[in-house]
Amino acid sequence: MYYLQLFINGIVAGGVYALFAVGLTMVYSVFRFINFAHGELIAWGAYGVLLFASPPFSLPLWLSVFPAILLVIAIALLQNHMVFAPLRNSQPVTLLIASIGLSFLLRSGLQLYFGSDLHSYQTSFYESIDLGGLMISYVQLAMLCLSILFFVILHLLLSKTLTGKSMRAVSDSMELAGIYGIPTRKVSVFVWIISAVFAASGGFLLALDTSLDPMMGLTFMIKSFAAVLLGGVGNVWGALLGGLCIGIIENMGTAFISPGYKDLTAFVLIIVILLFRPQGILGSTIRGVR
């Protein structure tokens, strides 16, 4: 029972990693760089809700989620327009450094406006469902359901719509896609919107579960990227699988070794898996070897 509960905790934690990993993996597959500022989209999502839920807007919490998501989309598109689109033909490391700069800019902006003080939404649903000794809280359940829902929607978007198909083509090769007349600019806008929506709603759920903190995004960013690599870059289902793997293993690990080493289990796992399957679990061999 104890281990089963740990397993469930792992799945929920993994679901959150996966939500953030999707944005990273999609940006990575099109632009080929690690977006360090992704963590800040997460934080802005969470704080955006706080912004619209408090005066002068004073919207109810669930309603503030929508303007908050719009706000984050606006930030993401602005990033794309001002920084990443002009740099899209540069080396990945240039984009990486630019995203580190953006991350500083956005995070400090957040601290300037909201202060470094801790915030919380001050909601009070603490109920958890008791399944014969197994506990799962409503927030956890909501996180899990939302992750699944988002992944299903994303899957449909990618496989059924034209933009989704173009996105996959661009991620295979931007040059070829360009030659075939696929609107790469439209694709990158699409990628940023998806990335922002996932980050903002994940950030909101995370803050609902715990508290708001300007640094909240950064901690999740690294593990989310690990999830991306674990699952195979550019592969949306891989991101889900990678996220779940990391979540489950690090939570199961706390039973056996000191929780001070909780992060270590995840990192050891990354190195081991990368050694035996460098292309990630679901990655295609061609790209991994390249």
Place this chain on the structure above:
Amino acid sequence: MKKIVCTVLLCLFAGTAVAGTVKIGAVQPLSGKISVYGEGFQRAINLAVEEVNNAGGIKGQDLEIVYEDNLSTAQGSVSALQKLISIEKLPVVIGPAASSNFLATCPIAEREKTVFIGAESAASDISTCGSYVFRVFPSDMLQGIGVAKLAEELDYKEVALTYINNDWGVGLANAFKEKYKGKIVEEFTYDEGKADYRSEILRLKKNNPAAVVNLTYIKEGGTMLKQAHEMKFNPQWLLGSAAKSPKLVELAGEAAEGIIGTYPTFSKTSGLYEHYKTAFAKKYPDEKLPIFGEYNYDMIHLLAKALNNADALTSDSIRASLISASQGFEGVTGDLSFDENGDVGASYGRWSVKDGKIIEN
């Protein structure tokens, strides 16, 4: 790039002193990991400075604090202190929060013979820093013992011990383990700044202890209490002083009900405390009383007294005057007499949460 270099050079020469003020330096975490605390300290310090100046300042001149950000890092602290000592040439500097940052800087203060005073660093190593180093905050040796006494007074023969994996948590836990005579059924550390502590809580729950000693900070404590409550794990939580904040109650909500903690106590009924509370509320109507704010407030008043008594504004005479000024000095936080290590004593009280309020007894 040229422009940046020019600006930097300009600024190098721009920072000259304004006449008619007595300046002391302060290395504070204004950005970075623990800036949450830094902002509160700053408010308490500014309040005290305002009071000192309204009461005539230092020998007729205004007291002014020169803040330097330490980015919450050791390197930042060293840079900030070096600047305050050698550029601003200040004889007195207020040390940074977080014992690790304080420990990184105190050898420099000692070497440069600068009076260095801290209001919130608890590590027991600080006692041996040197003769120019003081703190108005009790060493964590005392506080760990305080928590052990609390557990024994409440008659818990078995506890689970868990603590945040930083200098404060480990320092307290070590002192606790030395003093506590009962059985520790489970002991582990957990990382700072995580969002999800459910698996750690499960590990506690497995042993089903009646009481859990959790030496934690505000954010981590709030998260843990809330998540434990969700998981229907409700032992008696015993906490330290760093979690004693209305913010914790706000984060944890009803899950914080009934927790008990220790804290270095002082009389809350004294006129001084009432005065501090009302003055703070008047100056910062929107802010809650900051954690350890009283210590910062006291430190400034003590420093003002020492500066006023000092023969000259040099570090050596301030140091001597600080030691003599502290003897029998009654601040909000009680008697601040420094011992030979520059430490203050403390008595420990209990705090608990009832009906969403922190109650001290």
Place this chain on the structure above:
Amino acid sequence: MEYLLHIGIVCLIYILFASSLNLELGCAGLYNFGHVGFFAIGSYTTALLTLSGYSVWFGLLAAMLVAGLSGLIFSWPVLRLTGDYFGIASLAFAEMVRLFLLNERWLTRGPMGLPGIPRVEILGYSGNTVTLLTALVITVVSLFCFKKILTSPFGRTLKLIREDEHVARAFGKDVVSFKTRTMAIGSAFGGLAGGLWAHYLGYISPNDFSLQLTVLVLLCVVLGGRGTLLGPIVGAVLVVSVGEGLRFLPLPASMTAGVAHIQSMLFGLVLILLMLRRPQGIIAESHLIQET
């Protein structure tokens, strides 16, 4: 002027640290995001040795050796990975080092850190001037080594590998062996920088060696110019002096709470603008390979 000495020492240590990363990142194209791990290993090695009575010089030497050896052991299996995969593995490595230092309290005192690390002492003098001179000598000698490496056949092969691994293989170069050796050398010098750091500050704790430092040193290399000898030097000096220079901005006292945030916003903005305008860094690399 103790403050200037302090900035000088920090600059020199950053120069050494950034240059050692430049060897890996700039010359061999290895995206090592875990360089701080080796810095930490160096720091703790010399700190632990000198605290148990060995001399500072022995400590520094051991710091180099242990860090270099860890670089070798780490990279031997991991170097079969390419590009970002290697990057994330190295990031994980650095975090593993930090967690080890944080949790193995019997050895490292965990988060309590190691206080009282002896300072560099020559003929009984141990002030900041002595530390500065020592750091200067060590950094100059190391830079000289880097120069030798860069211009040697070994360095040219590294650049070839960076530009095109397949061509290097076709020339019969053992790519993994070259990369492994680079990692060992880079890590050794990174460890040396860490050792100097420990002896300068006199106190180290695991949380000093976080991702933040990795980002900062990466910045030094990229800002200055990858793959050049001068680049990391310029980058390190700029990063340190701009960071310190921001302390001198004359701003009203009432704004102090916000100043720190405005500072780091500016820092971010400078980075973005630099990448948009001059992504190759301040010192651009001349294309040796294309010419020869």
